[in-house]
Amino acid sequence: MPAESPVVADLSEQDLLDRIFPHLPVGSRTLVPPGDDAAVVVAPDGRYVVTCDVLVEDVHFRRRWSTGEDVGRRAAAQNLADVAAMGARPVALVVGLVVPGGTPVAWVEGLARGLGDACRPLDVGVVGGDLSGGPTIVVSVTAHGDLEGRAPVLRSGARAGDVVAYAGRRGWSAAGLALLSAGLPETDPGLTAFYRAPTPPLDAGPAAARAGATAMLDVSDGLLRDASRIARASGVTLHLEDPAVAFVQDASRLAGAAAALGADLTQWLLTGGEDHGLLATFPPGAPLPEPFGAIGVVSSRGSDLVLVGGEPPRAVTTGWDHFGD
Amino acid sequence: MPAESPVVADLSEQDLLDRIFPHLPVGSRTLVPPGDDAAVVVAPDGRYVVTCDVLVEDVHFRRRWSTGEDVGRRAAAQNLADVAAMGARPVALVVGLVVPGGTPVAWVEGLARGLGDACRPLDVGVVGGDLSGGPTIVVSVTAHGDLEGRAPVLRSGARAGDVVAYAGRRGWSAAGLALLSAGLPETDPGLTAFYRAPTPPLDAGPAAARAGATAMLDVSDGLLRDASRIARASGVTLHLEDPAVAFVQDASRLAGAAAALGADLTQWLLTGGEDHGLLATFPPGAPLPEPFGAIGVVSSRGSDLVLVGGEPPRAVTTGWDHFGD
Numbered sequence: 001m002p003a004e005s006p007v008v009a010d011l012s013e014q015d016l017l018d019r020i021f022p023h024l025p026v027g028s029r030t031l032v033p034p035g036d037d038a039a040v041v042v043a044p045d046g047r048y049v050v051t052c053d054v055l056v057e058d059v060h061f062r063r064r065w066s067t068g069e070d071v072g073r074r075a076a077a078q079n080l081a082d083v084a085a086m087g088a089r090p091v092a093l094v095v096g097l098v099v100p101g102g103t104p105v106a107w108v109e110g111l112a113r114g115l116g117d118a119c120r121p122l123d124v125g126v127v128g129g130d131l132s133g134g135p136t137i138v139v140s141v142t143a144h145g146d147l148e149g150r151a152p153v154l155r156s157g158a159r160a161g162d163v164v165a166y167a168g169r170r171g172w173s174a175a176g177l178a179l180l181s182a183g184l185p186e187t188d189p190g191l192t193a194f195y196r197a198p199t200p201p202l203d204a205g206p207a208a209a210r211a212g213a214t215a216m217l218d219v220s221d222g223l224l225r226d227a228s229r230i231a232r233a234s235g236v237t238l239h240l241e242d243p244a245v246a247f248v249q250d251a252s253r254l255a256g257a258a259a260a261l262g263a264d265l266t267q268w269l270l271t272g273g274e275d276h277g278l279l280a281t282f283p284p285g286a287p288l289p290e291p292f293g294a295i296g297v298v299s300s301r302g303s304d305l306v307l308v309g310g311e312p313p314r315a316v317t318t319g320w321d322h323f324g325d
Numbered sequence: 326m327p328a329e330s331p332v333v334a335d336l337s338e339q340d341l342l343d344r345i346f347p348h349l350p351v352g353s354r355t356l357v358p359p360g361d362d363a364a365v366v367v368a369p370d371g372r373y374v375v376t377c378d379v380l381v382e383d384v385h386f387r388r389r390w391s392t393g394e395d396v397g398r399r400a401a402a403q404n405l406a407d408v409a410a411m412g413a414r415p416v417a418l419v420v421g422l423v424v425p426g427g428t429p430v431a432w433v434e435g436l437a438r439g440l441g442d443a444c445r446p447l448d449v450g451v452v453g454g455d456l457s458g459g460p461t462i463v464v465s466v467t468a469h470g471d472l473e474g475r476a477p478v479l480r481s482g483a484r485a486g487d488v489v490a491y492a493g494r495r496g497w498s499a500a501g502l503a504l505l506s507a508g509l510p511e512t513d514p515g516l517t518a519f520y521r522a523p524t525p526p527l528d529a530g531p532a533a534a535r536a537g538a539t540a541m542l543d544v545s546d547g548l549l550r551d552a553s554r555i556a557r558a559s560g561v562t563l564h565l566e567d568p569a570v571a572f573v574q575d576a577s578r579l580a581g582a583a584a585a586l587g588a589d590l591t592q593w594l595l596t597g598g599e600d601h602g603l604l605a606t607f608p609p610g611a612p613l614p615e616p617f618g619a620i621g622v623v624s625s626r627g628s629d630l631v632l633v634g635g636e637p638p639r640a641v642t643t644g645w646d647h648f649g650d
Contacts, residue, residue: 031372031477032411032477032479035480035558036411036477036479036480036542037376037407037408037410037411037480037541037542037543038374038375038376038407038408038410038411038413038468038470038477039374039375039376040372040373040374040375040411040472040477041372041373041375042371042372043368043371043372043373044371045371046367046368046369046371047356047365047366047367047368048365048366048368048373048469049363049364049365050363050364050365050366050417050419050452050453050467050469051362051363051364051419051453052419052420052421052453052454052455052465052467053421053455054421054422054423054455054456054457054463054465055457056423056457056458056459058460059457059458059459060457082362082363083362083363085362085363086357086361086362086363086365088363092375094375094376094377094467095377096377096378096379096421096465096467097379098379098381098463127375128375128376128377129377130377130378130379130465131379132379132380132381132384132385133381133384134381134384134461134463135383135460135461136459136460136461138379138423138459138463138465140377140379140421140455140463140465142375142377142419142421142467143363144373144375145363147365152356152357152361152363152365154357154361155360155361155362216362217361217362218362233360
């Protein structure tokens with residue numbers, strides 16, 4: 001067994017688990033921690049929120065662009081954002097992990113550290129998982145949350161007259177990925193870091209629920225595509241402001257990357273995915289909780305699901321699809 | 326798009342989901358079904374059990390040996406067995422699925438049908454999931470259960486004097502796999518069918534908890550290895566009877582396959598994995614719930630974790646390890 005840079009195949013499964021577990025928080029709401037057939041987690045209000053997202057190497061991340069820590073933080077963040085988008089407080093993760101035998105043990109330890117770093121400050125426990133060999137790295141995370149007695153905030157509750165609001169970054173992941181793809185990550189390291197490991201505004205989800213949000217979702221596939229999901233589910237039309245106005249700070253931040261790449265930053269704002277911001281609708285006059293900002297209004301259903309600056313968007317169908325379209 | 330035998334890459338993600346969802350039960354305890362950022366499931370006693378198991382093509386199954394239905398049934402069964410092994414009633418699954426673009430759509434539909442077939446009779450909902458492309462098929466299942474007000478049955482509760490009992494098949498999966506590997510599946514099609522899609526005694530888990538079981542686990546890695554886990558966690562020694570006596574019916578069933586292969590059926594009984602029977606300990610004198618049968622007794626910790634017929638077993642370290650040993 002090489003002493004210096006061991007790979008997964010150099011260790012027994014138990015030895016690998018022994019390297020992973022110290023990085024993972026148990027969480028204060030975990031009654032039975034990992035180590036038995038299953039964990040037991042509290043659900044004080046008699047319900048739990050549950051969601052699952054899978055990350056696959058060379059589909060969702062590349063090892064030459066992202067460290068293990070990055071992938072762990074991202075896997076946690078995007079699942080926790082789905083929990084937050086229901087208005088729930090994240091409580092627990094379980095992680096199914098597939099790693100080729102040639103994967104450096106240090107990469108897997110980094111992944112665990114990244115998961116732990118994303119979870120520990122929120123008191124989210126990593127309460128279980130499974131580990132397997134396989135031909136490529138797959139990180140399958142299931143996240144759980146607590147509605148704290150509130151109704152879940154669904155996609156279907158937006159009503160005419162509601163305010164459309166957004167919390168989080170817009171377009172940063174798309175711009176970061178574009179910089180990495182072009183070999184220009186140093187143009188704006190903050191954007192590439194955000195692509196590798198986004199930091200969604202997780203507290204904004206429960207805050208929106210407390211403020212009376214009528215609909216909410218996690219924007220993983222781009223603003224237009226996800227806005228159209230609220231519109232379709234709610235039977236309304238979402239009128240979004242000109243993105244250069246609605247997202248003026250993001251537009252300013254993205255300008256350098258757009259110039260370096262000759263790219264259209266408006267497309268990043270409208271269709272860029274994987275920022276995991278929260279798109280929500282609020283009753284008219286409701287004070288928007290920080291860091292939500294108003295970006296439009298809801299009307300009864302018109303001929304389009306989404307309008308941008310009063311016009312049908314040019315790129316409404318653009319978004320992430322794994323197999324085709 | 327070919328009309329006859331489409332593969333996954335011929336469909337959009339939504340079209341593929343539209344083929345999958347009709348096969349999946351929602352479950353009567355699902356408050357918010359799939360379609361939003363997350364599902365909401367009831368947890369009447371204020372806790373939930375959660376566990377995760379991953380199946381990887383060519384590690385855990387081969388497509389030339391197992392249909393999509395087989396893999397779906399097996400993925401559900403082995404996770405539901407982990408839930409049952411806590412003494413809990415299975416309630417909900419979420420499924421992270423990775424499929425190469427060249428996978429026949431019919432295979433994926435079969436997988437969904439198999440998941441649904443395993444879940445529907447138990448009123449287990451498939452409440453969420455994620456779908457991705459990737460180089461190989463990965464099925465990552467997270468299962469949830471309801472303790473119905475009881476304490477979870479852990480591995481650590483076995484006490485000297487307890488009876489050791491087992492519910493379910495022993496060695497069938499190992500024998501079925503050996504027959505398939507040797508190209509002799511017709512020697513006993515029931516064994517190969519059990520390997521492809523085991524049918525654990527899921528009701529026996531909650532029944533054991535009600536009967537006062539002191540420790541329990543799902544036997545996925547072989548009887549000796551899993552018995553040693555109870556022994557280690559509980560600080561005791563498990564004395565197992567001669568397996569030819571303790572598992573006389575299984576031994577009889579396995580005899581034909583063993584003769585055809587020149588194999589030692591005792592090894593299948595002791596170290597064969599993936600039967601997903603339940604190994605439990607009960608206080609002396611407690612009536613064993615069906616279909617548990619007594620297979621040994623617990624003593625205070627001796628020099629071995631497990632004894633078989635009074636002797637240290639020859640193959641106690643044998644069992645499943647994905648990376649080494």
